[in-house]
Amino acid sequence: MTVRVVLADDQPLIRAGLRMVIDGTDGVEVAGEAGTGTQAVQLTRHLRPDVVVMDIRMPGMDGIEAAQIIAAETPATRVIMLTTFDDDDNVYAALRAGASGFLVKDMALEDILSAVHVVAAGDALLAPGVTRRLIEDFARHPAPARERPGPPGITEREREVLTLVGRGLSNAEIAATLHISPGTAKAHVAHLLAKLDARDRVRLVILAYEAGLVTPSR
Known part of the structure; x- marks a missing residue:
């Protein structure tokens, strides 16, 4: 094609x-x-x-x-x-x-x-460098603090995966960090894309920042 x-x-x-x-x-x-x-x-x-x-x-x-x-x-x-x-x-x-x-x-x-x-x-x-610029932008416009950051409707594991996606990690890096298989990491990302109605990984990065999962100080 x-x-x-x-x-x-x-x-x-x-x-x-x-x-x-x-x-x-x-x-x-x-x-x-x-x-x-x-x-x-x-x-x-x-x-x-x-x-x-x-x-x-x-x-x-x-x-x-x-x-x-x-x-x-x-x-x-x-x-x-x-x-x-x-x-x-x-x-x-x-x-x-x-x-x-x-x-x-x-x-x-x-x-x-x-x-x-x-x-x-x-x-x-x-x-x-784009992730760095995203961090700088959020530093100027920080997300509101939350006791338990993260979009509603996702599991604790998915919240962990979303945080790592927001930090710029690949599926292989997420798998290594969470001690899961690359296939499982990929599946978690796919579930997040579906649950959060995100078109692609870029949208997940933005959602992670907006939800307060990732901040410039972390």
């Missing part, structure tokens, strides 16, 4: 570089290109791609607003945000808007291509 991608960036050179890599790779193709957030939304409505690779800052409608519309109208389409990371204060807003991935433009094009496959498969991907 071919992964269909829409490229949305107001810099033609960025789109050209991504297209060059994608066009030379089996199993993935560029379905369309957009130079603004508005065009990205329109193309997504028309083409229903698997993934939109989108710059967070574009003229007119930015990537955050576009991602929010795409997530609401075409939930099967995954959005990967691209940004000049150190200059951007909108990581948390982008993830809450519905982005399933967040990458920096100075990453190798091949790494961005790998991210397309990861996100298209239903997983989520964060560039190194």
